Amino acid sequence: MSEGVSGQESSGQRxxxxxxxxxxxxxxxxxxxGKVFIKSPDWNTTFLVVTSLLxxxxxxxxxxxxxxxxxxxxxxxxxxxLVQMMLLSISVLSLGKTGLPTxxxxxxxxxxxxxxTLIFARHARRAASLAPVARSIVIVSASGAxxxxxxxxxxxxxxSRQSSQLAPVLIVIALVALLIPMTTVVVTKVxxxxxxxxxxxxxxxxxxxxxxxxxxxxGLLASLGNVGSIPSPPFFILTFIVAFSIWSIYFSxxxxxxxxxxxxxxxxxxLGHALLVLSIVAVAVEFADLTxxxxxxxxxxxxxxxxxxxxxxxMTAITILSYALPTCPQAMRRLQAATAAILLMLTVADYVIAxxxxxxxxxxxxxxxxxxxxxxxxxxxxxxxxx
Numbered sequence: 001m002s003e004g005v006s007g008q009e010s011s012g013q014r015x016x017x018x019x020x021x022x023x024x025x026x027x028x029x030x031x032x033x034g035k036v037f038i039k040s041p042d043w044n045t046t047f048l049v050v051t052s053l054l055x056x057x058x059x060x061x062x063x064x065x066x067x068x069x070x071x072x073x074x075x076x077x078x079x080x081x082l083v084q085m086m087l088l089s090i091s092v093l094s095l096g097k098t099g100l101p102t103x104x105x106x107x108x109x110x111x112x113x114x115x116x117t118l119i120f121a122r123h124a125r126r127a128a129s130l131a132p133v134a135r136s137i138v139i140v141s142a143s144g145a146x147x148x149x150x151x152x153x154x155x156x157x158x159x160s161r162q163s164s165q166l167a168p169v170l171i172v173i174a175l176v177a178l179l180i181p182m183t184t185v186v187v188t189k190v191x192x193x194x195x196x197x198x199x200x201x202x203x204x205x206x207x208x209x210x211x212x213x214x215x216x217x218x219g220l221l222a223s224l225g226n227v228g229s230i231p232s233p234p235f236f237i238l239t240f241i242v243a244f245s246i247w248s249i250y251f252s253x254x255x256x257x258x259x260x261x262x263x264x265x266x267x268x269x270x271l272g273h274a275l276l277v278l279s280i281v282a283v284a285v286e287f288a289d290l291t292x293x294x295x296x297x298x299x300x301x302x303x304x305x306x307x308x309x310x311x312x313x314x315m316t317a318i319t320i321l322s323y324a325l326p327t328c329p330q331a332m333r334r335l336q337a338a339t340a341a342i343l344l345m346l347t348v349a350d351y352v353i354a355x356x357x358x359x360x361x362x363x364x365x366x367x368x369x370x371x372x373x374x375x376x377x378x379x380x381x382x383x384x385x386x387x
Contacts, residue, residue, distance in 0.1 A: 015200065015203050015204055015207065016067075016073070018078055018081075019064075019067055019204065020207065022063070022081055022085065023060075023204070023207055023208055023211055024211060025085045025088070025089070026056065026059075026060045026085075026088065026208075027208070027211045027212050027215045028089075028215065029056055029088050029089060029091075029092045030053060030056060030212055030215070030216075030277070030281060031215045031216060031218075031219055032092045032093065032095075033049055033052050033053055033056070033092055033095065033281070034049070034216060034219060034281045034284060034285055035219065036048075036049060036095050046282075047168070048100060048168065048171070049281075050278055051168075051171045051172065051175055052092070052095065052101070052171070053277065053278055053281065054175055054179070054274065054278070055109060055171070055174070055175060055178070056088065056092075057274050057277060058144070058175075058178050058179070058182060059084070059088065059109075059112055059113065059116065060208070061182075061270065062116045062120075062137060062140075062141060062182075063081060063084065063116060063119070064201070064204050065137070065190065065196075065201075066116070066119050066120060066123065067200070067204075068196055068197050068200045068201045068204070069123070069130055069133065069134075069190070069193070069195050069196060069197075070123045070127060070130070071197065071200070076122065077119050077122075080115045080118055080119055081115070081119075083115055084112045084115040084116070087108045087109070087111045087112040087115070088108070088109070088112050090104060090105070090108040091104075091105045091106075091108035091109040091112065092105075093105075094108065100164055100167045100168070101155075101167060101171070102155065103152045103153070103155035103156035104152070105152075106148050106149070106151040106152030106155055106170070107148070107149055107152035107153075109148045110144070110145045110146070110147070110148030110149035110150075110151070110152060111145070111149070112145075113141045113142075113144040113145035113148060114141070114142070114145040116137070116141040117138050117141040117142045117145060120134040120135075120137045120138045120141065121134070121138050124138060127195075129193075129194075129195065130193055130195045132189060132193070133186075133189045133190055133193045133195070136181075136185055136186050136189050137186055139181075140178065140181045140182055140185075140186055143177055143178070143181075144174060144177065144178045147170075147173060147174040147177055148174050151167075151170035151171075151173075151174060154166065154170065155167060155170070183267055183270070183271065187263055187266055187267045187270065188263045190266070191262065191263040191266045192263065198258075198259035199259075201259070202255070202259050205273055206250075206251070206255050208273075208277070209250060209273065209276060209277065209280070210247065212277050212280050212281070213243060213246060213247055213280050214243075216280055216281055216283075216284030216285075217239060217240070217243045217284050217287075217288075219284060219288060220236075220239055220284065220287065220288040220291060224236075224291070224292070230291065231291065231292055231293055232290060232291050232292070232293050235287060235290040235291040235293070235362075235363075236291045238287065238363070238366045238367075239287040239288070239290075239291055241366065241369075241370050242283065242287060242311075242366045242369055242370070243284075244373070245369040245370045245372065245373035246280065246283070246314055246369065246373075248373040248376065248377065249318055249336070249369070249372060249373050249376050250276070250318065252332075252373075252376045252377055252379075252380045253318055253321070253322050253328065253332050253336055253376055253380075254318065254321045254322065254325065254328075256380070257322070257325040257327045257328040258325055258326070258327045259325075260324050260325060260326075261326070265324045265325075265326070266324075268320055268321075268323070268324040269321060269324040269325070271320070272317045272318075272320035272321040272324060273317070273321070275313060275316065275317040275320065276313075276314060276317035276318065276321070278313065279310055279311075279312075279313030279314040279316075279317055280314065282309075282310035282313060283310040283311055283313075283314060285310075286306050286310050286362060287362070287366070289306065290306060290359060290362055293359075306359060306361075306362045307346070307347050307350040307351070307361050307362070308343045308346040308347045308350065308361040308362065308364065308365035309347045311343050311365040311366070311368070311369055312340060312343040312344055312346075312347050312365075314369070315336060315339045315340040315343055315369075315372070316340050318336045318340075319333070319336040319337045319340050322336050329379065329383045331379050331382075331383070332376065332379050332380070332383070335372065335375055335376060335379060336372070336376075339368060339369075339372040342368060343365055343368065346361045346364055346365060346368075347361065349361070
């Protein structure tokens with residue numbers, strides 16, 4: 001345990017059914033935010049969707065840490081988490097077509113952070129060894145709750161035009177006030193506490209990723225149900241190939257290679273998962289949009305706006321995660337980094353070369369992910385054979 005994160009490494013705490021129920025509700029909220037994105041996939045909406053998803057991820061992460069640090073079956077915590085689920089539903093339902101939250105959205109998100117404050121305040125009084133960790137999270141979550149509630153009051157007081165102009169600024173202020181202490185003080189204290197169960201946290205993150213991946217692409221089927229047909233069958237097929245590829249890469253390059261054991265690696269691991277969730281939502285929106293195009297059988301449409309950037313986000317996240325895990329084979333890391341580099345070149349080419357065929361980089365990126373998944377499986381098999 002020279003650089004260990006957890007003193008409970010041998011406990012093998014399992015995820016309980018209530019936690020899975022909670023994850024499903026959170027992912028449903030993530031999917032609702034993704035629907036806002038697909039209505040208007042421009043840079044302004046992207047910014048608002050990203051900030052909203054980061055706030056959701058922060059709430060999920062802090063709630064998940066409470067289960068990992070304090071695994072007792074606590075009825076009061078369950079009640080508070082149930083209240084939080086309702087508040088998060090109100091918050092995401094308040095998002096308009098532009099992705100801007102109303103005053104009720106800000107207030108509900110602030111109240112959701114307040115439930116986290118109450119959860120950890122109770123634990124701070126009961127667990128002396130983990131009290132410093134709990135108190136640091138109480139301070140962060142209470143600050144987030146206060147900022148978001150104040151933002152809600154300002155949004156209710158201002159005119160609709162003033163509120164729409166100020167809302168992005170308020171979101172950024174709240175997000176910065178949350179993310180900086182969470183990724184510095186909180187992560188360091190959690191990593192140094194010796195109370196974190198790596199088995200539990202690894203399983204929660206894995207379940208969260210796979211539920212986000214599945215739920216995001218289920219949105220495509222819902223959209224096609226409204227259309228009553230499949231406008232672009234090739235991209236429909238590619239959508240499921242891409243979904244399977246992301247799943248395969250993650251569960252070959254990340255999950256089998258343990259848990260980060262230092263504050264810096266744990267920080268990279270958590271931020272990498274945040275980027276991965278954001279990118280999966282963007283990839284799902286991209287391929288849903290490409291599938292719904294009215295070009296039928298054509299893979300390269302006469303016009304379009306999608307690039308390989310969402311897939312670049314996925315592979316950048318996978319690369320970060322592979323380097324955060326000390327047991328991940330070097331060949332596996334190089335493979336993910338090489339794929340991310342090619343996707344970066346495709347993204348740059350899309351912006352630099354004006355007459356590049358539309359949707360070409362989306363097609364190339366999807367096929368590249370499939371190739372990476374196959375190569376990752378080969379590297380994983382060889383690494384297992386050597387071990």
